[in-house]
Amino acid sequence: xxxxxLSLYIIKTLKENKKTEFxxxxxxxxxxxxxxxxxxxxxxHKGRFLLFLKIDVLADLMEELxxxxxxxxxxxxxxxxxxxxxxxxxxxxxxxxxxxxxxEKKDSLLSGMKAEESNAVQDxxxxxxxxxxxxxxxxxxxxxxxxxxxxxxxxxKVFAEFAESINYLxxxxxxxxxxxxxxxxDLLLAEPEEHIRTIMYERIISVTVTTDQEVVAQIVGxxxxxxxxxxxxxxxxxxxxxxxxxxxxxxKEANEDIEKLSASGKSIDFETxxxxxxxxxxxxxxLLLFIGVISGRIISSFEDTLKQVVALAFFMxxxxxxxxxxxxxxxxxxxxxxxxxxxxxxxxxxxxxxxLGVGVTIGLTCSVLIAVIAYxxxxxxxxxxxxxxxxxxxxxxxxxxxxxxxxxxxRMKIDPAVASGPLITTxxxxxxxxxxxxxxxxxxxxxx
Amino acid sequence: xxxxxLSLYIIKTLKENKKTEFxxxxxxxxxxxxxxxxxxxxxxHKGRFLLFLKIDVLADLMEELxxxxxxxxxxxxxxxxxxxxxxxxxxxxxxxxxxxxxxEKKDSLLSGMKAEESNAVQDxxxxxxxxxxxxxxxxxxxxxxxxxxxxxxxxxKVFAEFAESINYLxxxxxxxxxxxxxxxxDLLLAEPEEHIRTIMYERIISVTVTTDQEVVAQIVGxxxxxxxxxxxxxxxxxxxxxxxxxxxxxxKEANEDIEKLSASGKSIDFETxxxxxxxxxxxxxxLLLFIGVISGRIISSFEDTLKQVVALAFFMxxxxxxxxxxxxxxxxxxxxxxxxxxxxxxxxxxxxxxxLGVGVTIGLTCSVLIAVIAYxxxxxxxxxxxxxxxxxxxxxxxxxxxxxxxxxxxRMKIDPAVASGPLITTxxxxxxxxxxxxxxxxxxxxxx
Numbered sequence: 001x002x003x004x005x006l007s008l009y010i011i012k013t014l015k016e017n018k019k020t021e022f023x024x025x026x027x028x029x030x031x032x033x034x035x036x037x038x039x040x041x042x043x044x045h046k047g048r049f050l051l052f053l054k055i056d057v058l059a060d061l062m063e064e065l066x067x068x069x070x071x072x073x074x075x076x077x078x079x080x081x082x083x084x085x086x087x088x089x090x091x092x093x094x095x096x097x098x099x100x101x102x103x104e105k106k107d108s109l110l111s112g113m114k115a116e117e118s119n120a121v122q123d124x125x126x127x128x129x130x131x132x133x134x135x136x137x138x139x140x141x142x143x144x145x146x147x148x149x150x151x152x153x154x155x156x157k158v159f160a161e162f163a164e165s166i167n168y169l170x171x172x173x174x175x176x177x178x179x180x181x182x183x184x185x186d187l188l189l190a191e192p193e194e195h196i197r198t199i200m201y202e203r204i205i206s207v208t209v210t211t212d213q214e215v216v217a218q219i220v221g222x223x224x225x226x227x228x229x230x231x232x233x234x235x236x237x238x239x240x241x242x243x244x245x246x247x248x249x250x251x252k253e254a255n256e257d258i259e260k261l262s263a264s265g266k267s268i269d270f271e272t273x274x275x276x277x278x279x280x281x282x283x284x285x286x287l288l289l290f291i292g293v294i295s296g297r298i299i300s301s302f303e304d305t306l307k308q309v310v311a312l313a314f315f316m317x318x319x320x321x322x323x324x325x326x327x328x329x330x331x332x333x334x335x336x337x338x339x340x341x342x343x344x345x346x347x348x349x350x351x352x353x354x355x356l357g358v359g360v361t362i363g364l365t366c367s368v369l370i371a372v373i374a375y376x377x378x379x380x381x382x383x384x385x386x387x388x389x390x391x392x393x394x395x396x397x398x399x400x401x402x403x404x405x406x407x408x409x410x411r412m413k414i415d416p417a418v419a420s421g422p423l424i425t426t427x428x429x430x431x432x433x434x435x436x437x438x439x440x441x442x443x444x445x446x447x448x
Numbered sequence: 449x450x451x452x453x454l455s456l457y458i459i460k461t462l463k464e465n466k467k468t469e470f471x472x473x474x475x476x477x478x479x480x481x482x483x484x485x486x487x488x489x490x491x492x493h494k495g496r497f498l499l500f501l502k503i504d505v506l507a508d509l510m511e512e513l514x515x516x517x518x519x520x521x522x523x524x525x526x527x528x529x530x531x532x533x534x535x536x537x538x539x540x541x542x543x544x545x546x547x548x549x550x551x552e553k554k555d556s557l558l559s560g561m562k563a564e565e566s567n568a569v570q571d572x573x574x575x576x577x578x579x580x581x582x583x584x585x586x587x588x589x590x591x592x593x594x595x596x597x598x599x600x601x602x603x604x605k606v607f608a609e610f611a612e613s614i615n616y617l618x619x620x621x622x623x624x625x626x627x628x629x630x631x632x633x634d635l636l637l638a639e640p641e642e643h644i645r646t647i648m649y650e651r652i653i654s655v656t657v658t659t660d661q662e663v664v665a666q667i668v669g670x671x672x673x674x675x676x677x678x679x680x681x682x683x684x685x686x687x688x689x690x691x692x693x694x695x696x697x698x699x700k701e702a703n704e705d706i707e708k709l710s711a712s713g714k715s716i717d718f719e720t721x722x723x724x725x726x727x728x729x730x731x732x733x734x735l736l737l738f739i740g741v742i743s744g745r746i747i748s749s750f751e752d753t754l755k756q757v758v759a760l761a762f763f764m765x766x767x768x769x770x771x772x773x774x775x776x777x778x779x780x781x782x783x784x785x786x787x788x789x790x791x792x793x794x795x796x797x798x799x800x801x802x803x804l805g806v807g808v809t810i811g812l813t814c815s816v817l818i819a820v821i822a823y824x825x826x827x828x829x830x831x832x833x834x835x836x837x838x839x840x841x842x843x844x845x846x847x848x849x850x851x852x853x854x855x856x857x858x859r860m861k862i863d864p865a866v867a868s869g870p871l872i873t874t875x876x877x878x879x880x881x882x883x884x885x886x887x888x889x890x891x892x893x894x895x896x
Contacts, residue, residue, distance in 0.1 A: 184632035203476040224692035244672035254702030262780035274805035292766025318740025332710035357722035
């Protein structure tokens with residue numbers, strides 16, 4: 001059945017009030033598909049759709065919806081049933097839902113929940129956004145090293161529904177400190193009477209609650225883990241981060257880098273409303289507008305030069321554009337490289353030397369090209385030399401600015417992508433105009 | 449022990465020829481850490497390091513190294529041992545290693561391998577790059593639906609070493625068609641005498657060998673799978689793609705988008721040599737140089753206007769820059785959005801309408817601002833109006849160009865990121881200069 005046929009069939013079972021049939025179909029659906037069908041359902045059918053779902057399925061459904069639909073769904077369910085659904089949601093997803101809600105709304109949702117679950121999610125929300133503490137779930141199953149494999153599997157069976165998406169059991173000692181980890185695979189391969197301590201993996205790699213989510217993603221990606229344990233400052237196991245969240249983080253961080261590099265403002269997607277999208281983009285554009293005015297003032301300070309050789313204006317956008325472009329190229333390499341490399345002095349020195357080399361190479365090539373073009377076009381050897389010479393220097397400056405500025409920001413623990421996209425465009429505009437008109441003014445008497 | 453202490457300790461065991469001690473340490477290491485230590489090892493110790501490793505550990509190590517180190521390692525091992533290591537490597541990693549090697553080198557590596565494994569990897573390499581067929585591994589374990597859980601686990605135990613990183617067993621029928629999937633979790637939760645058919649999940653989501661790797665990543669991300677089965681045109685199971693590869697793909701695809709958006713050329717990282725990096729960047733820069741010359745020609749065709757009102761030059765870089773910038777902002781939103789959304793007519797119409805609205809909003813805001821600034825600065829009301837009016841139109845054009853062009857490319861099945869970064873910059877440069885000087889020339893007599 002296609003998605004559309006499925007939707008129609010589900011609407012039919014809802015209309016005819018056939019709960020068993022409805023449940024049979026829903027049982028085979030992935031939460032993502034269920035959410036797609038729910039979102040596209042006519043409003044009048046949504047109530048019964050939700051009424052027919054079991055609490056645990058509702059929790060799965062919730063985790064796939066966006067915030068607006070989540071709140072709408074809870075509204076339809078009513079306070080009491082909402083509380084039960086929220087109890088079953090993964091902590092990290094719940095924290096994301098509660099984040100940025102009004103205090104009243106948040107309290108009203110929390111009040112319907114079990115004290116234990118409500119406390120757990122509030123604990124998570126105390127950690128700063130984008131840290132391991134914030135994205136972890138506390139739905140892991142712990143065992144003790146003296147358990148046999150059989151005992152471990154028995155405990156796992158009791159808690160399996162609770163810990164749905166987990167692929168390891170975590171071994172803790174009497175102080176709740178993490179001492180080992182056992183995968184489902186290890187359990188299947190072991191004999192029932194073996195002790196956990198003999199099969200567990202002890203050289204555990206974990207992160208702490210305050211580890212940045214980007215670092216968590218890096219570690220999980222490196223080691224091909226399916227989940228990574230999160231410990232507090234005393235090495236006490238407090239949660240785990242699962243690989244499905246890691247994929248979301250990797251996509252989100254990449255999108256953020258692109259947003260920042262293109263100065264397009266925070267989180268604009270296809271659903272963002274017009275005025276919201278405009279408001280998010282405007283700050284950068286206004287900043288760039290003022291920067292444009294600064295460039296204009298620089299040009300105006302060379303008004304005499306420009307008046308005497310109007311042809312200088314023809315090459316102005318090209319020089320500024322090329323400098324901006326080479327800067328952005330270097331910037332993109334550095335910003336993405338910082339994700340994958342361990343940064344030390346050696347790496348940085350090699351990178352800067354390499355980029356200097358690149359700047360000189362592309363500077364030489366492009367400046368010879370443009371000098372020839374300018375000479376043929378304008379018939380002035382000296383104009384060709386001035387334009388070529390300027391481009392040579394501005395390309396080197398642009399390349400180095402695009403390399404060094406993000407590295408400095410990284411060192412100062414400022415995200416190099418956010419500040420340096422527009423910053424580098426600005427600086428490169430100013431550098432290039434100053435260089436170009438500076439050189440042109442020096443040779444003005446030969447240019448006329 | 450820190451990484452450095454570990455390295456020193458390992459060198460010590462190598463020097464003193466203590467194989468057992470060496471094996472005890474290595475056993476507890478993750479392949480990634482092992483690879484880091486191997487890479488940093490002085491050349492003279494590498495031979496014995498490799499000599500001390502078992503074949504299966506060598507295969508794990510290989511999978512973490514870059515191509516250069518992989519070839520170096522195989523060289524040290526010699527043909528015979530190399531073959532055994534290659535036999536044990538995951539197909540997809542091996543395909544990546546063999547890709548772009550000279551035919552002689554490739555044949556010499558393949559000749560040392562078992563016929564079965566050598567054929568398997570050659571089969572994979574027949575699929576186009578960046579498809580599911582190319583990134584899948586054939587190391588999955590299949591079972592039959594009439595197996596009991598106990599039988600399934602017994603078969604799994606036999607093949608466990610072979611299928612290391614897999615988290616599901618796949619159920620196939622007598623024609624090798626995929627009919628179900630069972631996770632390790634399902635096996636642990638079931639009773640030994642239950643039949644696979646009663647616990648298997650039948651509404652399988654799979655991809656075909658020719659599915660684009662970006663789509664594979666999207667599906668795995670949506671459904672939070674740990675692996676996804678790959679079938680051929682007859683629904684016969686031929687391999688699986690695992691979540692660890694998905695993370696690598698997501699990072700790679702994001703990097704590619706950034707490279708293309710910033711026109712920085714293919715795969716330049718911190719290790720790329722100077723001349724290679726320069727050569728990869730130059731094509732775009734030279735293209736942009738010629739575009740710059742076209743802009744220059746447009747400006748020169750308005751030379752008379754410019755000569756009479758030199759102040760027009762002051763606002764030229766600002767207008768071109770702003771238009772380029774709003775175009776890039778729209779472009780970034782579209783390129784990344786295409787990854788996460790199912791694209792239909794409704795989505796596209798809404799997006800274009802939204803962006804038109806955004807263009808008008810930012811156009812109004814910025815043009816009023818610049819008109820006031822230009823008036824105050826240059827003391828000419830009409831100049832302010834010309835600059836403001838031009839910016840209004842160019843911002844709308846820039847925003848729409850940044851939205852519509854990537855959508856057209858996407859429809860034509862051209863990657864919207866690659867062609868549209870520089871394309872939009874160009875077009876926007878040309879649009880904005882034509883608009884600006886066109887409007888200025890119309891009002892020339894009032895400007896003087």
